[in-house]
Amino acid sequence: MISDAEGRPIPVDRVFKETDHFVQRHLVLKAAQWGRGLFERQALFEPAGDAGLLSLQVPRAFGGSDLSFGDKVKVLQKLARIDFSAAMALVNSHNVAVQLVKSSPYVLSPLYAGDLMRGRIVACTALTEPNAGSDLGQIQTTAIRHGDGWILNGSKTWIINAAHADGVVVYAQTQAGAGVKGIAAFFVRAESLGFERVAVSTNSALTSMGIGGIRLTNVYCDASHLLYEPGKAFVDIMGAINRARTYVAAMCCAMVSQALTDVRVYGQKRTAFGQSLDQFQGWRWQVAQAATALQAGELLVSAACDLIDQGSEAQTAAAQAKLYSTSMAQTQLGSLLHAMGAEGFLDQYAFLRHLTAAHAASLADGSTAMLLERVAQDFRFKPGAS
Numbered sequence: 001m002i003s004d005a006e007g008r009p010i011p012v013d014r015v016f017k018e019t020d021h022f023v024q025r026h027l028v029l030k031a032a033q034w035g036r037g038l039f040e041r042q043a044l045f046e047p048a049g050d051a052g053l054l055s056l057q058v059p060r061a062f063g064g065s066d067l068s069f070g071d072k073v074k075v076l077q078k079l080a081r082i083d084f085s086a087a088m089a090l091v092n093s094h095n096v097a098v099q100l101v102k103s104s105p106y107v108l109s110p111l112y113a114g115d116l117m118r119g120r121i122v123a124c125t126a127l128t129e130p131n132a133g134s135d136l137g138q139i140q141t142t143a144i145r146h147g148d149g150w151i152l153n154g155s156k157t158w159i160i161n162a163a164h165a166d167g168v169v170v171y172a173q174t175q176a177g178a179g180v181k182g183i184a185a186f187f188v189r190a191e192s193l194g195f196e197r198v199a200v201s202t203n204s205a206l207t208s209m210g211i212g213g214i215r216l217t218n219v220y221c222d223a224s225h226l227l228y229e230p231g232k233a234f235v236d237i238m239g240a241i242n243r244a245r246t247y248v249a250a251m252c253c254a255m256v257s258q259a260l261t262d263v264r265v266y267g268q269k270r271t272a273f274g275q276s277l278d279q280f281q282g283w284r285w286q287v288a289q290a291a292t293a294l295q296a297g298e299l300l301v302s303a304a305c306d307l308i309d310q311g312s313e314a315q316t317a318a319a320q321a322k323l324y325s326t327s328m329a330q331t332q333l334g335s336l337l338h339a340m341g342a343e344g345f346l347d348q349y350a351f352l353r354h355l356t357a358a359h360a361a362s363l364a365d366g367s368t369a370m371l372l373e374r375v376a377q378d379f380r381f382k383p384g385a386s
Helices: 010-035 045-050 069-080 084-103 108-118 204-209 232-269 283-310 316-343 351-365 366-381
Strands: 122-124 142-146 149-158 165-175 183-189 195-199 212-221 225-226
Touching: 010 045, 010 069, 010 084, 010 204, 045 084, 045 108, 045 232, 069 084, 069 232, 084 108, 084 122, 084 165, 084 204, 084 232, 084 351, 122 149, 122 232, 149 165, 149 183, 165 212, 183 212, 183 232, 204 351, 225 232, 232 283, 232 316, 232 351, 283 316, 316 351, 316 366
Parallel strands: 122 165
Antiparallel strands: 142 149, 142 165, 149 212, 165 183, 183 225, 195 212
C-alpha cells in the first residue's frame, strides 16, 4: 500500500498517479501475454499492492486510502482500459480486505488484511453455485454448527480468483427453508482440510481473472471466521452486487474509451485512396456513434456512483448502468474494431480481449433478463406510472 514517510495514506491524486504508473509498468507490458493464457499471479497482485491498488477503500486507520466509491471506480477504469480481467481480479481481492476490516476489525483483519493489501495473499468471494446463480435463496452450500465452529459442505463455480485464492468468503445456508434469512458468510482458508479447487476452462483472454470453482467437503470453520451472521449476510450481498454492477459498467465504458482513443489515432495516420481515414464521412460517423453511446453510458455510471457515495438506494441505477454499458460495449467494440480493420488484431491493441471481456461482463452480477425485470418493477410502482 502507498503511504508517505510518516505512514499516512497518499491523497487521491497520488493514488491516480500511482495507478497510471502501474498500468504502464505492468499491465501494458504483460496484458497481451496474459491474454494468451500465460498468467502468474505474483506478476499482478504484489506490484498492485505496492501501488496501493488493493487498499483503495480500506479506512485510513487500517492503512488504506479510504477513497470514495466514485474515486475507486476511476482507478478501476484506468486498469480496465488495458485489461478488464486483471482489474476484476484486483478489485475482488481488494473487496475482501475491505470486508474484513469493516466486519471483523479486531479478529480477522489483523490476521489477513495487511497481506491482502500488499498482494502477498489473494482472496475472492464465492456466491455462485452450479445450480444457484442470481437466485440467492436457492444456495445449496450448507453451514452446520459443530461445537464452537461450523462444518461447511457444497460447491461454488464461476468464481473470480478461485484458481489462486488463499482465502474465500463463502456464503452458505445455515437453516434449511430459511431462504435469504439463513445465509451467513464465512472466511475460509484454502489450506483447510476438505477444501478443493475445481478448474473451470475459459477463454484465455480471461486468464488473469482466475476464474474457477471450489468444493467444500466437511470443511471446519472456526467461529472466529464467521464474517456475517445469518440474516446480515444478505444485506451485505445486495449492497456488494449494486456496487459491482456499477463498477463493471464503468469498466465497460473504459474499454470503449480506450478503443476510441486507438481508433482516432489510427484514423489520422492510416491513408486510403490518397487521404487519411478520418477524412471519410462514413468512418467519422461510425466513430461519432460510438462516442455518443459512450457518453450515455458514462452518465448512467456517474449517476449510480453518486447514489452509492450518498448512501442512497442505488439498485435500479446500478442495474440501468450495467444493462446499458455492457450492451454498448459489446456493440461499439465490434464497430470500432471494424474501423481499425485488421490492425486491430495486433497485440498492441486490446480489441479482442475487450470484446471477450464485454460479453463476460454482461453475465456477471445478474443476467440481462434479471436486470431488465428489476428496472421494469421500479417503473411499474413509481407514482404516476401507468
